[in-house]
Amino acid sequence: MTQSGERGPAPSAEPVLEVRDLVKHYPITRGILFQRSYGAVQAVDGVSFDLRPGETLGVVGESGSGKSTLAKMLIGLEGPTSGSIKVHGKDITELDRRGAKRMRRDIQMIFQDPYTSLNPRMTVGDIICEPFEIHGDVLPSSERRGRAQELLEVVGLNPEHINRYPHQFSGGQRQRIGIARALALRPSILVCDEPVSALDVSIQAQVINLLIKLQKEFGLAYVFIAHDLSVVRHISDRVSVMYLGRFVESGTDTEIYDHASHPYSQALLSAVPNPTPVGRESRQRILLSGDVPSPADPPSGCRFRTRCWKAEEICSTDDPELTVRPGSDHPSACHFAEGPLEVGGPR
Amino acid sequence: MTLQNRDSGDSSVPLLEVEDLQVEFHTRAGVLKAVDGVSFSVDHRETLAVLGESGSGKSVTAQTIMGILDMPPAVIAGGAVRYRGTDLLGLSPPERRAIRGQKISMIFQDALSALNPVFSVGWQIAEMFRVHRGMSRREAKKRAIELMERVHIPAAAKRVDDFPHQFSGGMRQRIMIAMAIALDPEVLIADEPTTALDVTVQAQIMELLAELQEESGMGLILITHDLGVVADIADRTAVMYAGRVMEQAGVFDAYAAPAHPYTKGLLESIPRLDQKGGDLFSIPGTPPDLLHRPSGCAFRPRCRFRTDECLTEDPPLHDIGGGRGSACHHYQEVLDDAER
Numbered sequence: 001m002t003q004s005g006e007r008g009p010a011p012s013a014e015p016v017l018e019v020r021d022l023v024k025h026y027p028i029t030r031g032i033l034f035q036r037s038y039g040a041v042q043a044v045d046g047v048s049f050d051l052r053p054g055e056t057l058g059v060v061g062e063s064g065s066g067k068s069t070l071a072k073m074l075i076g077l078e079g080p081t082s083g084s085i086k087v088h089g090k091d092i093t094e095l096d097r098r099g100a101k102r103m104r105r106d107i108q109m110i111f112q113d114p115y116t117s118l119n120p121r122m123t124v125g126d127i128i129c130e131p132f133e134i135h136g137d138v139l140p141s142s143e144r145r146g147r148a149q150e151l152l153e154v155v156g157l158n159p160e161h162i163n164r165y166p167h168q169f170s171g172g173q174r175q176r177i178g179i180a181r182a183l184a185l186r187p188s189i190l191v192c193d194e195p196v197s198a199l200d201v202s203i204q205a206q207v208i209n210l211l212i213k214l215q216k217e218f219g220l221a222y223v224f225i226a227h228d229l230s231v232v233r234h235i236s237d238r239v240s241v242m243y244l245g246r247f248v249e250s251g252t253d254t255e256i257y258d259h260a261s262h263p264y265s266q267a268l269l270s271a272v273p274n275p276t277p278v279g280r281e282s283r284q285r286i287l288l289s290g291d292v293p294s295p296a297d298p299p300s301g302c303r304f305r306t307r308c309w310k311a312e313e314i315c316s317t318d319d320p321e322l323t324v325r326p327g328s329d330h331p332s333a334c335h336f337a338e339g340p341l342e343v344g345g346p347r
Numbered sequence: 348m349t350l351q352n353r354d355s356g357d358s359s360v361p362l363l364e365v366e367d368l369q370v371e372f373h374t375r376a377g378v379l380k381a382v383d384g385v386s387f388s389v390d391h392r393e394t395l396a397v398l399g400e401s402g403s404g405k406s407v408t409a410q411t412i413m414g415i416l417d418m419p420p421a422v423i424a425g426g427a428v429r430y431r432g433t434d435l436l437g438l439s440p441p442e443r444r445a446i447r448g449q450k451i452s453m454i455f456q457d458a459l460s461a462l463n464p465v466f467s468v469g470w471q472i473a474e475m476f477r478v479h480r481g482m483s484r485r486e487a488k489k490r491a492i493e494l495m496e497r498v499h500i501p502a503a504a505k506r507v508d509d510f511p512h513q514f515s516g517g518m519r520q521r522i523m524i525a526m527a528i529a530l531d532p533e534v535l536i537a538d539e540p541t542t543a544l545d546v547t548v549q550a551q552i553m554e555l556l557a558e559l560q561e562e563s564g565m566g567l568i569l570i571t572h573d574l575g576v577v578a579d580i581a582d583r584t585a586v587m588y589a590g591r592v593m594e595q596a597g598v599f600d601a602y603a604a605p606a607h608p609y610t611k612g613l614l615e616s617i618p619r620l621d622q623k624g625g626d627l628f629s630i631p632g633t634p635p636d637l638l639h640r641p642s643g644c645a646f647r648p649r650c651r652f653r654t655d656e657c658l659t660e661d662p663p664l665h666d667i668g669g670g671r672g673s674a675c676h677h678y679q680e681v682l683d684d685a686e687r
Contacts, residue, residue, distance in 0.1 A: 062545035062548075201572060202400060202629070202634075202649075203629075205616040205630075209626050212624065227546065234618035234627065267547060268546060268547060270550075271547045272575065273553075273573070275578050275617045276578050277581075277598045280579060285550060287554060288551075291517060
């Protein structure tokens with residue numbers, strides 16, 4: 001299933017993360033004292049997946065697709081409206097406070113913006129040691145600074161810089177500090193929400209290489225959320241395409257990038273500029289018309305039908321399920337899922 | 348291939364020419380050279396991509412051309428910006444205003460903050476006609492609707508009185524473009540026009556810019572950090588690093604055989620299929636602090652082609668033939684290095 005050699009999951013391994021029918025609706029309310037809700041923003045609406053140790057699931061989608069809400073639910077920053085998230089077989093949505101706190105050791109997050117996700121008034125050492133303060137029983141306080149220095153070394157920073165402040169580091173280095181903090185409690189799952197999109201091109205590759213190295217070293221499972229499709233392809237074993245709160249297509253990286261069967265995935269892939277000018281005159285591009293509909297009032301039936309060139313009667317009445325259809329080898333949520341169009345995109 | 352003056356009748360005068368531009372910021376910590384001897388030119392129907400990372404000086408260059416640089420703290424220490432042979436830097440403010448917006452106009456990255464939230468979009472587009480063309484309100488509004496149709500805003504006549512917040516990101520960028528092309532400029536500077544947008548919307552906007560250029564024949568200066576966008580629409584590219592142009596070339600040449608180690612490094616750090624899951628090539632280190640620019644070549648500390656010469660001699664932009672330039676002592680070696 002993966003061509004990445006030593007990387008990737010053992011096929012028989014138990015999933016570390018099982019997500020089933022995850023839903024998050026934010027009620028839209030009116031009134032101050034007597035709030036009445038009249039509808040809901042359906043940010044995430046029925047997402048399911050498994051993640052095994054050492055595996056990377058890439059989630060791609062545009063703004064408003066619900067990918068960040070998904071990340072927040074995975075690490076317990078938002079409670080789901082319904083559905084279950086099982087970490088090592090335990091449903092975290094049903095845990096009490098204490099259980100939830102324990103669970104958070106296992107699933108940590110790397111944030112997009114390395115400038116706002118580090119407290120400017122704390123030293124790097126304090127930032128990395130903070131997880132130990134919160135989870136006091138993990139490590140006795142005498143050993144914490146030493147561990148922080150080890151962590152700095154693991155992410156490729158100078159351990160002697162432990163007393164510096166975040167502003168003394170560049171963007172790429174700050175992102176490394178964020179990664180060291182996420183690793184402090186030895187989690188088995190890392191949720192990376194656009195971890196490199198705030199960085200310069202020449203720095204992005206450095207951070208991606210670090211993430212891959214850490215995954216090999218510690219057997220981490222990644223949920224890798226990004227909009228840069230070529231980066232996602234590079235790091236992911238499996239990829240899911242998200243649109244308006246749903247996974248519209250899931251598969252291995254080749255299944256998605258070379259054999260996309262959902263019209264939205266095809267359009268998304270064809271919209272990404274190829275990093276080579278060769279053949280640009282003859283490139284076919286699917287230009288979607290219009291904008292993403294409001295998640296507060298998604299279209300009936302298939303959510304993509306308002307922008308889809310294949311839409312027919314059935315699309316407005318029947319909501320297509322994410323399932324494998326004849327002629328395709330991976331699940332796709334389209335009534336007319338079919339083989340690849342000859343479109344450009346990162347290959 | 349003649350890369351310059353492709354279309355203009357008088358082949359000696361490019362439409363817009365930047366020559367040896369120097370912009371400094373005088374800060375308490377010292378003098379920071381944000382733009383340090385940048386030269387390029389753009390002609391009718393031509394798209395020049397200025398490619399660079401944050402801090403490379405690409406936006407400061409654009410602001411200097413446009414004449415919207417905050418001075419102080421910035422100081423233009425030397426060089427020239429010539430529009431049809433006239434040095435804009437020597438003009439009086441009223442003369443400058445006659446060119447800004449009418450002959451050279453600009454669109455910005457963040458359309459929401461570039462538009463005024465308390466006026467309707469129609470009013471803001473029409474303002475161009477009222478102020479510069481002295482049209483009546485009614486006439487100007489009619490023209491505003493035509494422009495909104497030209498940038499493909501659906502139901503333009505109905506939406507002309509809407510406010511910026513009522514539009515999506517892509518539509519707002521279209522409104523910015525409508526304002527920029529209102530007076531039929533000859534040069535359009537697009538500063539990261541699609542960076543804040545989703546890829547499917549980005550494709551729509553780039554398509555629109557190409558279409559408008561096709562119609563009007565304007566010269567387009569596209570400022571971006573996105574190698575994909577450059578490959579997609581540019582004719583030529585100027586790669587900037589630490590306030591300098593490191594390489595200038597036709598886009599096909601630059602991507603097929605880069606002549607500067609920085610360009611080469613950028614292209615190599617794009618993930619490729621055969622590297623899947625392995626180590627990506629990455630340029631080691633970080634861009635220099637411009638207050639403490641390394642001696643010699645600014646890219647030297649990160650460069651794998653460096654020699655002792657690079658430590659002492661700051662390489663000029665060598666003319667390497669074929670309309671290309673490279674600011675590297677070892678450009679021949681870089682060109683020959685066909686590892687990729």
